[in-house]
Amino acid sequence: MEVQALQQYLQIPRKVVIIPHVKPDADALGSCLAWKIYLQKKGHIATVISPSEYPAFLKWMPQADSVLDLEFHPQTLIVETLQQAELLCFLDFNGINRMEQLSKLVSALTCKKMVADHHIGKEDNFDFEFWYVEAAATCEIIYDLIIALRDEHLIDTSIGECLYAGIMTDTGSFKYATTTSKIHRIVANLIEKGVNTEKIHRNIFDNNSLEKLKFLGYALHTKLVVNVPKQYAYFYITRQELLDFHTQVGDTEGLVNYALSIKGVSVAALFKEDKDGSIKISLRSIGDINVRNLSAKYFNGGGHKNAAGGKVEGKTLDEVRFLFENVVSEFVNP
Numbered sequence: 001m002e003v004q005a006l007q008q009y010l011q012i013p014r015k016v017v018i019i020p021h022v023k024p025d026a027d028a029l030g031s032c033l034a035w036k037i038y039l040q041k042k043g044h045i046a047t048v049i050s051p052s053e054y055p056a057f058l059k060w061m062p063q064a065d066s067v068l069d070l071e072f073h074p075q076t077l078i079v080e081t082l083q084q085a086e087l088l089c090f091l092d093f094n095g096i097n098r099m100e101q102l103s104k105l106v107s108a109l110t111c112k113k114m115v116a117d118h119h120i121g122k123e124d125n126f127d128f129e130f131w132y133v134e135a136a137a138t139c140e141i142i143y144d145l146i147i148a149l150r151d152e153h154l155i156d157t158s159i160g161e162c163l164y165a166g167i168m169t170d171t172g173s174f175k176y177a178t179t180t181s182k183i184h185r186i187v188a189n190l191i192e193k194g195v196n197t198e199k200i201h202r203n204i205f206d207n208n209s210l211e212k213l214k215f216l217g218y219a220l221h222t223k224l225v226v227n228v229p230k231q232y233a234y235f236y237i238t239r240q241e242l243l244d245f246h247t248q249v250g251d252t253e254g255l256v257n258y259a260l261s262i263k264g265v266s267v268a269a270l271f272k273e274d275k276d277g278s279i280k281i282s283l284r285s286i287g288d289i290n291v292r293n294l295s296a297k298y299f300n301g302g303g304h305k306n307a308a309g310g311k312v313e314g315k316t317l318d319e320v321r322f323l324f325e326n327v328v329s330e331f332v333n334p
Contacts, residue, residue, distance in 0.1 A: 002129060002130060003145070006149075009112065009128075010042065014044050015086050016046045017048075018032045018046060019032070019089065019091070019106070020050055022052045025055075027139055028166075029058050030162040030163060031138040031162070032091050033061050033062060037063060038155075049081065051101065053249045058204070061162055086111050088106065088109065089113075089114045089115075089116065090114070090117070092118075096124055114129075115129055118137065118140075118141060119133070121296075130145055136176070137178075138170075139170070142163065155190075161196075164190050164195050167186065168187075168201065173201075211248075215245035223237055228264040231332050232266070232269070233267075233268050234270065235258075237272045242273075252270065256284050260286065267289055267294075267328055269282065270282040281309060282308075283310070293331065294308070298324075299320075
């Protein structure tokens with residue numbers, strides 16, 4: 001019914017604004033750009049507005065240079081674009097408050113709203129909902145949606161590259177348990193449509209700055225805490241350290257996975273001091289250890305069973321990491 005309702009609504013040209021979550025990753029930006037290109041092919045006017053900057057290693061994505069960034073583009077342009085929108089699409093997150101500053105501009109709008117997401121815990125109701133927690137990535141949902149709209153023939157190399165990037169990264173390069181036989185069939189179809197998987201992998205994973213590699217070496221040598229008996233490991237990074245190494249948006253992405261890769265470790269975390277003084281948290285786990293519940297209970301966050309995030313305000317970096325040390329055993333040995 002949701003597909004039919006959306007299909008009916010899109011029968012005439014619409015002005016559509018597509019929004020990812022703050023600091024969009026490959027799945028968020030890839031799903032947005034793929035959906036934008038698809039809508040343009042159907043005759044709609046589509047614009048992607050990001051609540052914040054996205055990583056430099058995603059700038060190769062088709063039409064990435066057309067994204068309006070709240071941090072760098074004039075707010076008057078963004079407000080005007082939002083006010084003209086007939087449909088708002090929220091991709092890879094499920095609550096309006098997840099857009100930080102952009103939330104204030106969006107919450108007052110009365111146009112139609114759509115969500116496509118795979119994270120647990122939907123926070124708002126939308127006119128069109130494509131919310132499937134069993135999906136490996138939001139890009140998988142967008143692929144399925146285009147197929148359900150009977151427009152598979154419109155999936156070209158540009159759309160396919162965006163979708164593949166999101167699926168590849170959110171499945172951990174196809175190593176996570178969410179990598180189903182369906183995922184491999186989707187990827188096979190995208191390859192048949194001309195997607196160069198080697199190029200995408202190289203652009204995302206083999207495109208590091210020297211500063212990023214120096215920061216990685218520093219973090220591994222100096223900022224890694226490991227407690228194998230309690231099965232946890234974590235990094236803790238201050239704002240000053242991020243500035244000292246001239247880190248850019250996305251440079252800490254994947255850092256937490258190094259902690260999780262240590263033998264005997266089942267839960268890993270990254271605690272990072274943000275420019276506003278808050279502490280951003282990334283959590284990863286293996287097996288039945290549910291870091292989403294850990295994040296929701298102690299770090300104002302959410303996400304997936306084995307991959308979650310959070311944010312804490314009013315506490316120091318040391319206070320947050322010591323809190324993690326004290327409570328993680330609740331989830332490692334429930």
